Amino acid sequence: MDPDSVEGVRASGGDGPEDAIGPDGRVPHGSSDDPDVLDFSANTNPRVPPGxxxxxxxxxxxxxxxxxxxxxxxxxxxxxxxxxxxxxxxxxxxxxxxxxxxxxxxxxxxxxxxxxxxxxxxxxxxxxxxxxxxxxxxxxxxxxxxxxxxxxxxxxxxxxxxxxxxxxxxxxxxxxxxxxxxxxxxxxxxxxxxxxxxxxxxxxxxxxxxxxxxxxxxxxxxxxxxxxxxxxxxxxxxxxxxxxxxxxxxxxxxxxxxxTEFVAETKARVERERARMRERLNARFDVFRSDAPFLLLSVSDADASVDDILASAREAGIAFRDARTFRGLDSHIRVAVRAPEENDLLLDALDV
The missing domain is CATH 3.40.640.10 (Type I PLP-dependent aspartate aminotransferase-like (Major domain))
Structure with missing residues (x-):
């Protein structure tokens, strides 16, 4: 790794605001370290394998x-x-x-x-x-x-x-x-x-x-x-x-x-819950088609701002990913697909 390139990334913050590189040269990631928050900003399985x-x-x-x-x-x-x-x-x-x-x-x-x-x-x-x-x-x-x-x-x-x-x-x-x-x-x-x-x-x-x-x-x-x-x-x-x-x-x-049984159960649950969440979320947002354990939502200006949605969710004890940090997205949030009872809390918080 070239030391001059490291300094360049740290100093420049990337190629304009769409790169979302901070002053320390790092990029934002999903996840909350607040134990009192239900974290829909990170896309990790809420369940772990037995044993x-x-x-x-x-x-x-x-x-x-x-x-x-x-x-x-x-x-x-x-x-x-x-x-x-x-x-x-x-x-x-x-x-x-x-x-x-x-x-x-x-x-x-x-x-x-x-x-x-x-x-x-x-x-x-x-x-x-x-x-x-x-x-x-x-x-x-x-x-x-x-x-x-x-x-x-x-x-x-x-x-x-x-x-x-x-x-x-x-x-x-x-x-x-x-x-x-x-x-x-x-x-x-x-x-x-x-x-x-x-x-x-x-x-x-x-x-x-x-x-x-x-x-x-x-x-x-x-x-x-x-x-x-x-x-x-x-x-x-x-x-x-x-x-x-x-x-x-x-x-x-x-x-x-x-x-193998845990993996099969996880894939089935994610597929089932993702379809259920997308159907409900479509009532309020434009929802991208997904094969992953998360959904990308486009927020309409007529509905509410991304900042308002993030803030209201936070008041309800839920964290979303501010997807505006991704290049080319200016009015989007990303939400994980978690366990059914947790997904219900998210859907209620978004009033869908």
Missing amino acids: AEKAYRAAFEAARSYPADDYPEFREAAAAFVDCEPSQVIPTAGGLEAIRLAIQTTARAGDSVLLPYPSFGEYAREVRLQGATPEFVPHDELLAADPASHALAVVCNPNNPTGEAADPAALRNFADRCRAAGTTLLVDEAFLGFTDEPSLAGREGVVVARSLTKLFGLPGIRMGYAVGTGDERDRLATARRAWSMSAAAAAVGAHCYRQ
Whole structure:
């Protein structure tokens, strides 16, 4: 990472107000640390797999020593979940570290990187920290873009904050075109586990970034990994920090990926609740189609301002995500799909 680029991001605050990079060079994220607030701003599962706490506690003794740096048990469990080879799995402390590792090992100063918008703000930040330049394309047009002049292209699948999953055939066609052009494709699959869509993990020329924290409701443990093949995999493995995942994260992650019944129940609940919420919310908002555990709402000026909605929800003890921090969105909020009884509280607070 170029120190001058770091200073540039910190000093400039990104490419205008749409980047929403603060004076410390960081981008906003969902989640509230107020224990008295029902948090609909973060998209993590409100339920955790059975036995997760026991697995976490059982890892205490192992945590007194350095973990085995090859993480065989975690790699095998992750590979089985996404259908790739264990050797292709590169463990990281969360999905964000996997994204950073992929960008650091691909983009050089002066390179161009193809990015979707509106989408996760960290992509542009990580690209700029490398001294590279983001080129933004509407998220629903990116798969038709020409990757030839870019060192890297990034796809968020399903896209955050809009929620749409990419068309599988179009995504694979884009991956083939990226490979033919010599452009690495980074696919952020943080929310793909909530769908029945297959992963691109193990596909040549593609780096997949995965996070367990969304699907299994354990963001504080920091469980994630990248998947690569060939030269991409070798660069990831070379640049990865030693002991890049804690013993507790590796143990809990391996346990979670074996909970097939929990995963199936979670996907069914999210699909059912998302449809129910969307039907109710459509009475007041324009609601984006979503395949993810969240919904993006467009707020009409005739109804109320985003600030008014956020404030009234806060008075009711509920936190939403102010989606105006995403590039290209100026009157939007994003809400998570949580447990049915919690979703009822949200719908009542929004008077729908």
